[in-house]
Every structure is written in C-alpha cells, then in structure tokens.
Amino acid sequence: MTFLDYAPAPESQAVLHLRPDYGLFINGDFVPGRGVPFQTINPATEKPIAMIAHANTADVDTAVAAARRAYDRTWSKLSGSDRGKYLFRIARLVQERARELAVAETLDNGKPIKESRDVDVPLVAAWFFYYAGWADKLDHAGVGPTPSSRGVAAQVIPWNFPLLMLAWKIAPALAAGNTVVLKPAETTSLTALLFAEILQQADLPAGVVNIVTGGRETGQALVGHPDVNLVAFTGSTGAGRAIARSVAGTDKKVILELGGKAANIVFDDAPIDQAVEGIVNGIFFNQGHVCCAGSRLLVQESIHDEVIDRLKQRLSTLRLGDPLDKNTDIGAINSADQLRRIRELTAIGEQEGGERWSPACVLPDSGFWFAPTIFTNVSTSHRIAREEVFGPVLSVLTFRTPAEAIAKANNTPYGLSAGIWTEKGSRILAVADKLRAGVIWANTFNRFDPASPFGGYKESGYGREGGRHGLASYLKPAAGRSAARTVATAPAESSPELDAKAPVSRKKAAK
C-alpha cells in the first residue's frame, strides 16, 4: 500500500434517520400516493434506500389545489418581510442539517461526499439566504413598482443536483410570493423529502410548497395542469421541447434550463496548471452530470500535446470509488439508464475515429461506474463533439486562431456556458463578447453564486435563474401597467439569441 491509497475515510451515516417509506408532501403533510410506490436505490451499490410514493393525476390535482388555496388565502397576502423570515428560517435549518443532507444526497445520487458537503448543500443555504433578502425588495427586481407574483408554480427538476436545483426553483418562487408544486427526478427524490421535513420544522404555512414524487407522467400531469401559472423545468432538451409544446397556447410562463455542450477554450498563453485544473473541474465535477459541463475542450494547437500530457497525469491522481469516502473525487453514475447512454456514445466516439484514453482505475463490482475518459483526435463532425453525453467524457478539439476558437465554440445547437483560459484580459473580453453562451467563465469553470444569473441560448433553453433576473422570472408587472411601455425598450422578442445577454427582466416585463 502506498500513501496515495489513502486509508478509508468514510463519512458516517449515523446522522441520517431515514424512514423506510416516504409519502407525497401535500398541504403540509406527508400523504400516501395513489400510484404504485417505487424504490430509490444507491447507485454506488444498487442497494435500496427507501420506498417513494408515486403521484398519479389525482394526487397532482390535490397538490395543485393545495398550492392554489395557500396562494389565495395565505402566501400572497403575507408581507415581503414575513415571507423573507420563512426563507431565512429555511436557510438556517438547511445549514443546521447540512451534514445529514449531504450524506443523503450522496447516498441517493452517487456524487462524492466532498461535493455534496462542500458545494451542493452550502449553495442550497446560500440560495435561500440570497432570495430571503429579496422578498421585501421586489420593487427593485426590474419589473417596475409593486410587481405581483404569478400564482402557482409547477417545477420539475433533474437528478444531477437534486437539492440544489430544488433551491434554485423554490427560493425565488417563494420570495416573489408564488406557491409551488415541485416534482423531483424519479431517481433522486430523497433530499426533496428531507427538505419537506425542514419546511415542517420551519412552520411554513401548509400548501405553500408541495412535493409530488413519481415518474415522467407525474411531471407531465403537473406541467399540463390547467391551474398552474408558471412552469419551470430543468432537464434534457428533448423533455424541455415536449413541455414547451404542451404549454403552447396557454398563458403559462415557462422557464427552461436544458442541455449544453460547453466549449472550454484554452489559449497558448493560459495559466497552464490552473487551466488543467479547470478542465478537470469542468468535465469531471459531479461525474460530468452537469448541464454546463465543459465537455468540449478547445485547445490551441501549439500547446495541445503539452496540455493533454499534463491532463493525463492529473487524471491519474483522481480517485474513483465509494462516494461516501471523503477522499473520493469521482462517484457513481446516477442510474443504469444514464450509464447505458454514456457507454453508447463513447462506443460511437471510438467508431468515429476518436482516440480514447482513461487512467488506470478499478471500477467497483456493483453499482454504476464509468472511468473518466478523454477523446483526442475529435473533429467537430463527431457525435461526441455535438451531443450531450452527460457523463465524465471529454472531447478534445484544436484551433489555431481566436476566430477559429469562437467559430468552433459557437458551432453547436446549445449555448449554455463556455470557458476561456488566457492571461490576457483584453482577449477574455473580446472572446466572451462573441461567444453565444449564457454563462462564460474566465480562468475558472463551474462556479455558481446565487447573485449571478444562469441560463442559456438556443437549445439550452430560455429564462434565467439566479440573481435579480431569476427573481424577475417569477414576477409580473403590477396590474394596470401596460406592457407597451416596456416593450418599447425591450429587444425584439422574436430573436432570443440576440437578447439573451440583455437584461432578462425587461424581456419578462414585456410578457
């Protein structure tokens, strides 16, 4: 045994007190679902964790009705500062139960404990603290004086950051005065249900937040429900397209955060050691299950070999294994389905001529695992350079000039994020200006902050989450304020690509 085979350092599960089965959280109470309950499993071991209730259409009806009642009778009547108090309370409870939430997230999702402990859960608390502060300052959200809430929000979230995506959705919705029915992803419902317990602890009025668990049809029933006013969805572009289709012709406000195929551009004057870290963090953070992952490395041809050499050396030190071990860098793939998709796309990558490389690493026998993988010799026409893999798979392409880097980075149907690595400040600004992506990181990657808006261009969706812009999505101008006045200053609604960088709030105000 060498020193680098660090002795096991597992996080204790003693803090976690799970029930054998969980109901739906409707109107402040856990109630049984009317569908067939399903098991949630630990993707690292395939062992069952708990039984989860399945909400059918009737359950969704009950949940939406509870949210409507809470909206009409309680939540929309509370002052902003009172709503803020609840949000502050939730934020503090999340901090108090941080360890427990982190362990539960890692168990259910497969992500390394160091990420759930140091990234996910702290950001969840930060999101609630941030929007708690906004609750009594809505006049400054950018939609004009005394804006009003929208009503009942239907929110459907993905499995890659279960609790964090819940926070991104619920915190601004509540701060703005809406009530919520949220559906977590089928494979990762657990932390949303622990969060429901926190809501009970916080004494949040019944029905303000309802959580319905289940599969795709539960989500369809929710977003298609005639009594919801707003639909917020984070997930695949395919599912987002279906949602957009299903709400077409209604007056529901829609926010979509969809897929991505981000370019991480490394220029020859980059701080090379930090760039290598940024490449690793960009694509191997959370097993690459990140919609804004830097899955396409665009590296200047003159430093290609050196960067790949250093990258391979760095990947050899990554530790894959038990997600609950504090030294684990790469955890489990969330589901058998996802693993199948990653395997399929990487096999295609090889067939198309990509040169595949993974560090020597032993995969556990049970559970869903995929070694960190890089493909060199990839060209823009390869499927692994175009399709979202949503796994720990990096495609490496090269460029010769900044113009070529920009053209290649933009040559994708997506446009969620991008990264630029150079020591030259003016180049950062010049390149960022021409990249069609909602979030652009300079000399860093995958950084999130509640004050910063997040969202995409093109097939990566529309609407913004986070910051003032994310709040504005959940508001509408005061009744009587005509839309015409704001339309005059807003960019043309018909070209979302052009105005995605304009203050999103103005676009919202126009609707």
Add this chain to the structure above:
Amino acid sequence: MTSSQLAMARLNTGERALALLGGEATDANLRRYLHGIPGIDAVGLEQRAADLGSRSVKTSSKKWALDKIISLIDLTTLEGADTPGKVRSLVGKALTPDPGDPACPRVAAVCVYGDLVPIAVEALGSAHAAGTDTGVNVAAVATAFPSGRASLAVKLADVGDAVAGGADEIDMVIDRGAFLSGRFGQVYDEIVAVKEACKRADGSFAHLKVILETGELNTYDNVRRASWLAILAGGDFIKTSTGKMVPAATLPVTLSMLEVVRDWKRLTGARVGVKPAGGIRTSKDAIKYVVTVAETVGEEWLTPSLFRFGASSLLNDVLMQRQKMTTGHYSGPDYVTID
C-alpha cells in the same frame, strides 16, 4: 527518460542553463526565459491548494504520514540568543525526538547559524549523517541570512566558514532587491558563486538550498520565476522562507514551487528538492503538505533528499499526535521534551 531529457542529463549546470536560455545568463536572456513561463492564476492556485488540503488522512495513512513528517524535519534554531548549550540540546532532541518511544524516527537535519556548526557536528558525533540518509545532517544558514544585505565577498566567506565547520547543507538567501528590480543575472551569478563556495577540499559539495523569501516576492508569478532562476543556477533545493517574516511558507506557494520542480524533471529528468519553512506548526498543516507533495510530484519526493520541513515547534505537535495514535488519548505538552 525522453531523448531530450537524456541530452539535458549529459550537460553540467552551466551548460544546461546556457542551452535552455539560448545564451549567457544575462538579465535580458533570463528575463526572456522567465517571462516566457506560463503564468499562475492566483485564484485557481489557491483553490487547488485548498482542495489538496481537504484530503482526509486517517488511521494507517495518518500514522505513516506522522513518521514521515518527523523524518523530513530540519529542526531549527535561529535566534540571536543561540548558545552552544542550546544547540547541544537541539541535537539531543533531533536524535531522540521521543524518549518514550525508541521506534520514533530521527529528524533529517538540525539547522543553525554558521558559527554554531562545529558545536552541532561535535554533539552529533557518530550520528552525524554527513550528507548521507543515515543519521542527522547539519544545515547552516548563510549569505547574510536573513536579509542577504551584504557584499558578495562577505556572503561567500559566510558560506566558506560554515562548510569548513562541517556543514552538510547550506541554506542561502537570494538577493530579493536584485530580483525585484529585474537584475536576474546578478541573482543567478550569486547562486552560482555560493554553489562554488559549497565545494569542500575533497571536491564534494555541501547541498545548497536556495531561500526565495516568497513573502517578499509577493506574487505567485514572482515565486515561480525565482524558483526557475534558482534551479537554473544550480540550487539543489528551493526553499520558501527564512522564517523571519510573515507570511512564511503557505500551501499555495509551496504547491507552485512543487509544480516548478515537477516541470524541471519533465524537462531535464533531474530532481530538485523543496523546503517549506516557517509557519508550519501543526501536524494537520504538515499532513496537507505531505498530500500536496504526493499528489503533485509523486510519493518518491517524500524523502529527505527531496523534501524538508523547516520548523521548530512542529516536531512536538507531531509527537503528541503520534502518542495519541499509539495510546488512544492526548497527552499534553509536558509529555514531550522541549529542546
């Protein structure tokens, strides 16, 4: 080794610098070379250091790390008030860090001012390693330590004295003033001259550690350039600090120096040591450095000829942790010896 590494390995220090710089070690050539090295993004470097610092080293790994740390310590006393008695006491501690446990390893070296070198050598007696890995070495600070503000002649005399007194290792300081004002050639020449002064009568050399005093260099880019400069000029070790100013060693600074050493090996196949010094007082901190070394340059660097801790109070904290691992409970400062 790659073919380019082999070509480098055949050259002596001066020839190698000449080949890499593409000419003599003038200010202009050095500037061109040092400013051509990729920069450091401070936020990214500090983040990486923090990540490495969050490794959880427990049970058997911790036990191994604690023993390793002891064997890498340059046990140091650098006070105006140092006396022969104090140095003898320090040597005693170096030889027997934990009187209650004969299995406790010895430290790598004792580090003293030049005039006290003969006292340390005498006190070590047969345990004097004299440059080998068995026993304890004697290191001396020299070159008008810690400021380095003296003429070259005085600095060289300082080094010569220590070497003549039996020092196995010389810890020199660079001229930070010259470095900051861009007189890289002067810094280079001084290191070359000091290296020459490390030569003993029998033709062997005392090991040369080059102290960059990173707290005065201020930026990570400067630290990286000074590291390359010191290695080009023939330093066997690059060392962070004198310990006489704050900030002394930090994990990000040490990480950036380890990256230089790693890159130097990629380039030439040769190995250079790193010594963080000053400010490392607890086992917990020291373990972070051990992790950083292992994950940056590899475990092979965790050996006294390639990595040292310059510290005085660190040893006792490691001993207390070590006792805790053996007995299961914390003892206290009265259960470890003061030197």
